[in-house]
Amino acid sequence: MPAGYSTPMEMLARKLDSSGRLGEAERAAVLNLPHSIRSLPARHDIVRFGDQPSQCCLVLQGWVSRYAALSEGGRQILSFYVAGDMPDLQSLHLHRMDHHIASLTSCTIAFIAHDALHRVFRRYPTLTGAMWRETLIDAAHYRERITSLGRRQALGRVAHLFCELYLRQRAVGLASGLRCPMAPKQAEMADALGLTSVHLNRVLRTLRTRGLVSLSGGTLTIEDWDELAAVAEFDPTFLNLDRSVVPIREAADPV
Amino acid sequence: MPAGYSTPMEMLARKLDSSGRLGEAERAAVLNLPHSIRSLPARHDIVRFGDQPSQCCLVLQGWVSRYAALSEGGRQILSFYVAGDMPDLQSLHLHRMDHHIASLTSCTIAFIAHDALHRVFRRYPTLTGAMWRETLIDAAHYRERITSLGRRQALGRVAHLFCELYLRQRAVGLASGLRCPMAPKQAEMADALGLTSVHLNRVLRTLRTRGLVSLSGGTLTIEDWDELAAVAEFDPTFLNLDRSVVPIREAADPV
DNA sequence: CGGTGCTTTGACATCGCTCAACGACGGTGG
DNA sequence: CCACCGTCGTTGAGCGATGTCAAAGCACCG
Numbered sequence: 001m002p003a004g005y006s007t008p009m010e011m012l013a014r015k016l017d018s019s020g021r022l023g024e025a026e027r028a029a030v031l032n033l034p035h036s037i038r039s040l041p042a043r044h045d046i047v048r049f050g051d052q053p054s055q056c057c058l059v060l061q062g063w064v065s066r067y068a069a070l071s072e073g074g075r076q077i078l079s080f081y082v083a084g085d086m087p088d089l090q091s092l093h094l095h096r097m098d099h100h101i102a103s104l105t106s107c108t109i110a111f112i113a114h115d116a117l118h119r120v121f122r123r124y125p126t127l128t129g130a131m132w133r134e135t136l137i138d139a140a141h142y143r144e145r146i147t148s149l150g151r152r153q154a155l156g157r158v159a160h161l162f163c164e165l166y167l168r169q170r171a172v173g174l175a176s177g178l179r180c181p182m183a184p185k186q187a188e189m190a191d192a193l194g195l196t197s198v199h200l201n202r203v204l205r206t207l208r209t210r211g212l213v214s215l216s217g218g219t220l221t222i223e224d225w226d227e228l229a230a231v232a233e234f235d236p237t238f239l240n241l242d243r244s245v246v247p248i249r250e251a252a253d254p255v
Numbered sequence: 256m257p258a259g260y261s262t263p264m265e266m267l268a269r270k271l272d273s274s275g276r277l278g279e280a281e282r283a284a285v286l287n288l289p290h291s292i293r294s295l296p297a298r299h300d301i302v303r304f305g306d307q308p309s310q311c312c313l314v315l316q317g318w319v320s321r322y323a324a325l326s327e328g329g330r331q332i333l334s335f336y337v338a339g340d341m342p343d344l345q346s347l348h349l350h351r352m353d354h355h356i357a358s359l360t361s362c363t364i365a366f367i368a369h370d371a372l373h374r375v376f377r378r379y380p381t382l383t384g385a386m387w388r389e390t391l392i393d394a395a396h397y398r399e400r401i402t403s404l405g406r407r408q409a410l411g412r413v414a415h416l417f418c419e420l421y422l423r424q425r426a427v428g429l430a431s432g433l434r435c436p437m438a439p440k441q442a443e444m445a446d447a448l449g450l451t452s453v454h455l456n457r458v459l460r461t462l463r464t465r466g467l468v469s470l471s472g473g474t475l476t477i478e479d480w481d482e483l484a485a486v487a488e489f490d491p492t493f494l495n496l497d498r499s500v501v502p503i504r505e506a507a508d509p510v
Numbered sequence: 511c512g513g514t515g516c517t518t519t520g521a522c523a524t525c526g527c528t529c530a531a532c533g534a535c536g537g538t539g540g
Numbered sequence: 541c542c543a544c545c546g547t548c549g550t551t552g553a554g555c556g557a558t559g560t561c562a563a564a565g566c567a568c569c570g
Contacts (some may be wrong), residue, residue, distance in 0.1 A: 064372040068402045076402040093388035098492040110256035133348035147323045147331040149404035150449030194405030
């Protein structure tokens with residue numbers, strides 16, 4: 001768990017309160033949510049296509065992916081999730097999964113029963129709104145991905161993904177300086193970006209030789225944020241992060 | 256407005272009740288929602304990037320699109336909306352628009368103030384859930400689009416879009432037999448599918464000569480549903496429609 | 511020291527883009 | 541009624557970005 005969070009539900013409470021709307025009662029209700037914690041190995045399905053989940057999961061540590069399986073063994077990774085994210089909130093109101101959720105790395109996950117959440121929602125509309133908001137941010141991420149896949153070339157897509165994942169991790173204290181974890185393998189990034197792992201590899205070389213990023217041992221280092229963001233045509237609005245987190249000036253945030 | 260709906264809010268109530276959960280009180284609350292109605296010409300922005308809307312809109316008639324504008328005049332159409340859809344529910348909890356919503360054809364739109372909705376939500380959690388569910392279905396559409404753009408070739412993408420828009424319109428009574436309106440121009444379909452209008456045109460010819468669909472005068476006719484769905488690798492699960500609407504057997508539903 | 515999984519590279523094929531032109535159609539004004 | 545114009549659809553030729561196939565390098569680990 002990232003530094004600064006003593007308990008899983010505190011992590012959740014902090015995230016939901018990022019819009020600054022929760023009162024003490026709501027905060028307490030979140031902290032008291034019953035939950036169970038499990039550790040999972042890498043590449044393990046958490047929820048599968050066709051399932052009818054009765055609980056939601058909260059990522060405490062590690063990386064999780066959401067993906068659609070295609071015929072012929074192909075797959076499209078729809079999104080990546082890191083600590084603090086709740087990947088399957090949609091199951092609260094859509095009862096049958098139309099895709100899969102799986103661990104990417106080994107990870108620890110908290111599970112919270114739908115019943116418990118619905119009970120809390122009935123009592124605290126503000127909390128409902130905060131959780132609803134999380135799913136809307138998820139949708140905003142999807143929209144941006146659509147734009148990437150539809151209109152950006154491979155170089156821009158990769159650059160955009162790096163910008164997004166860096167900022168999202170930075171927002172929850174998982175980045176240090178211009179460096180952050182990057183757990184997905186090249187094949188997984190390719191599956192997320194609609195590219196071949198071969199081509200992705202070539203694009204990475206370009207980004208490296210242009211001095212924009214370096215990537216090794218599961219760590220991404222951004223060498224030139226401004227240029228990377230320019231290549232990506234990156235506008236952080238869609239992330240809906242706190243104002244304070246977003247604007248990056250290399251000078252103001254040295255490595 | 257499609258036949259069978261006497262008032263705008265009845266249209267909304269019917270949609271929200273598709274999961275069959277609303278009680279009489281909730282239904283009445285929806286029917287009493289204050290709203291205003293406007294007619295708009297084609298190609299007219301309804302909400303713009305950067306706006307902070309104070310109301311939601313409900314499409315009563317015509318087509319609406321959601322799009323992201325890119326540098327150099329390019330754009331990515333993120334989704335199409337038809338009668339019964341509420342394109343900007345996300346503004347209830349995300350206060351600054353990160354994209355645009357515009358009319359595609361001339362259309363009529365009902366506007367409902369956020370305040371009025373929040374008031375109703377506070378009183379009726381079930382209604383909140385129904386509306387939340389609509390936004391989650393929207394997100395499911397996005398996911399499917401990502402899969403299309405990431406992993407399907409042009410032919411499959413176009414076929415998939417046709418399957419989706421046909422079924423969605425069918426679900427609200429806008430299709431007749433295997434025929435439905437298809438308002439987007441070729442350039443707009445191309446913008447939605449990450450293709451060039453030139454290439455889209457060639458793909459349409461292929462679909463036509465293979466006897467899968469025909470398209471003229473703004474009307475789509477599906478000539479061979481099974482084959483079209485096969486080309487698209489179409490699985491209607493993601494639409495979250497009523498069970499009764501979905502399964503299509505050509506024999507059972509002649510033109 | 512021999513797997514095993516991940517990355518990197520090369521040669522070649524293909525899908526979709528670009529640029530440019532033409533055609534079909536409907537509206538509008540003379 | 542016809543000439544004109546704008547919008548949309550259609551087609552051709554050439555090119556570029558990305559995919560495919562195949563193999564080799566490399567690191568980690570038992």
